[in-house]
Every structure is written in structure tokens, then in C-alpha cells.
Amino acid sequence: xxxxxxxxxxxxxxxKEDVTLDCVYETRxxxxxxxxxxxxxxxxxxxxxxxxxxxxxxxxxxxxxxxxQKSTSSFxxxxxxxxxxxxxxxxxxxxxNSGGSNxxxxxxxxxxxxxxx
Amino acid sequence: xxxxxxxPRHKITKRGQNVTFRCDPISEHNRLYWYRQTLGQGPExxxxxxxxxxxxxxxxxxxxxxxxxxxxxxSTLEIQRTEQGDSAMYLCASTLMTVSYEQYFGPGTRLxxx
Numbered sequence: 264x265x266x267x268x269x270x271x272x273x274x275x276x277x278x279k280e281d282v283t284l285d286c287v288y289e290t291r292x293x294x295x296x297x298x299x300x301x302x303x304x305x306x307x308x309x310x311x312x313x314x315x316x317x318x319x320x321x322x323x324x325x326x327x328x329x330x331x332q333k334s335t336s337s338f339x340x341x342x343x344x345x346x347x348x349x350x351x352x353x354x355x356x357x358x359x360n361s362g363g364s365n366x367x368x369x370x371x372x373x374x375x376x377x378x379x380x
Numbered sequence: 381x382x383x384x385x386x387x388p389r390h391k392i393t394k395r396g397q398n399v400t401f402r403c404d405p406i407s408e409h410n411r412l413y414w415y416r417q418t419l420g421q422g423p424e425x426x427x428x429x430x431x432x433x434x435x436x437x438x439x440x441x442x443x444x445x446x447x448x449x450x451x452x453x454x455s456t457l458e459i460q461r462t463e464q465g466d467s468a469m470y471l472c473a474s475t476l477m478t479v480s481y482e483q484y485f486g487p488g489t490r491l492x493x494x
Contacts, residue, residue, distance in 0.1 A: 267422075300485075306469060308423070308485040354422050365436050366475075367413065368483060370422030 265290045267357050269371035284340045284374045286355030294360040297338045302352040345378045384486035392492045400458045401489045405474030412455050417469040462493045
């Protein structure tokens with residue numbers, strides 16, 4: 264069985280602060296993908312990043328960065344110099360990558376990030 | 381290239397009524413997924429299609445739910461005899477079978493059962 268845990272239900276920060284969203288996962292698959300999605304109030308899930316389980320290099324994209332540590336089964340997401348527009352619910356998700364899999368996504372419960380001006 | 385579209389965006393219905401949602405995937409995407417998201421939760425898998433074949437259904441999909449994807453194009457999700465517990469956001473995603481199997485989500489249909 265697969266499981267994704269986002270322990271932080273809500274986080275509130277002041278604009279320009281850095282914030283890290285935690286994600287811990289469980290899987291028996293040897294290969295898998297990890298994802299982060301953003302869900303603004305409009306409701307549509309916006310893809311942010313995909314990470315292959317073979318690739319443990321950290322990634323930076325503008326103000327966003329991701330720290331993947333296979334040893335601790337964590338895939339944390341950091342927003343640097345947060346902005347009001349970053350306010351949304353953020354979901355971490357897991358997907359197997361084995362042959363014959365249905366490739367469905369297993370999501371965590373999400374973290375509501377509020378960035379105050 | 382247009383994204384995944386869903387119709388309607390919002391639906392309010394009375395308990396016991398039937399409702400049908402439509403999803404139009406990205407053109408040429410051969411896999412289509414349905415997820416359900418309740419308040420304060422992440423999306424949960426309901427079912428998926430590869431072309432026109434429905435290959436898996438979650439135990440969340442009771443016998444009041446039925447999904448189709450005729451000709452492997454758009455898909456419909458029907459809920460019969462709606463219950464208040466069916467109130468949720470219903471999300472559709474599509475993907476092209478490539479190495480990454482990236483899923484692209486539509487805006488969702490928010491169902492409220494009164």
C-alpha cells in the first residue's frame with residue numbers, strides 16, 4: 264500500500280518569509296515518482312514538479328526548491344521569499360512506476376499555506 | 381493545445397436525483413482518470429480508462445456510480461440516487477502513455493447534494 268503524509272495542515276507566514284512544506288511517503292515499489300501540486304482557491308490542480316525515485320538531486324526553480332531524501336522517504340518543498348500569490352493548498356503525491364501499474368496518484372491531505380502581506 | 385475541460389463546473393442537486401459530469405481530455409491522451417476530493421482532503425482515485433476500456437475501479441466507487449468513455453474520447457461520470465455524502469469535487473485527469481505518464485488535471489466539478 265502507498266501512503267503520503269503531510270503533517271502540516273496549515274501554515275501562515277508573512278510575505279517574504281521562507282517556508283518549507285513537509286512530505287513523507289511510504290511505498291513498497293522500487294521505482295516511483297513523487298509530485299507536488301498547487302491548488303489555488305479556483306480548485307484546479309497545478310503541477311509544480313515531478314521527481315523520479317532514481318534521481319535524488321535537489322532541484323531549484325526560481326523561488327521554489329525541492330529536497331528529496333530517499334533515506335528518510337521525504338520530499339520537502341521550500342518557497343523562498345514567499346508572496347501573497349503563493350497562498351494555496353499544496354499537495355504531495357506518489358505514483359508507482361512499475362510495469363502493469365495503473366499509475367494512479369496517491370495524494371497527501373494537503374497543506375494550506377497562507378501568505379499575509 | 382487546450383487543457384482538460386470539465387462540465388459543469390458546479391452542480392447543486394437534491395438528494396435522490398441523478399447527475400452526470402463530463403470530462404474532455406487533452407486531445408490524443410489515451411488514459412483518463414477520475415478522482416474525488418472532499419473538503420480538507422487530497423484527491424482520491426476513483427477509476428481510470430485506457431482508451432475506451434475501464435481498467436480499474438476503486439472500492440470508493442459504489443454501484444450508484446458509473447463511468448464511461450465511448451470511443452476513447454470524452455468521459456462521463458454518472459451518480460444515481462445522489463446522497464449528501466456524494467458532495468465533493470470530482471476531478472478528471474488525462475495522460476499520454478509516455479515514460480513520465482504525466483497527469484494533467486481539469487478544473488473539476490463541484491457537486492453539492494442538498
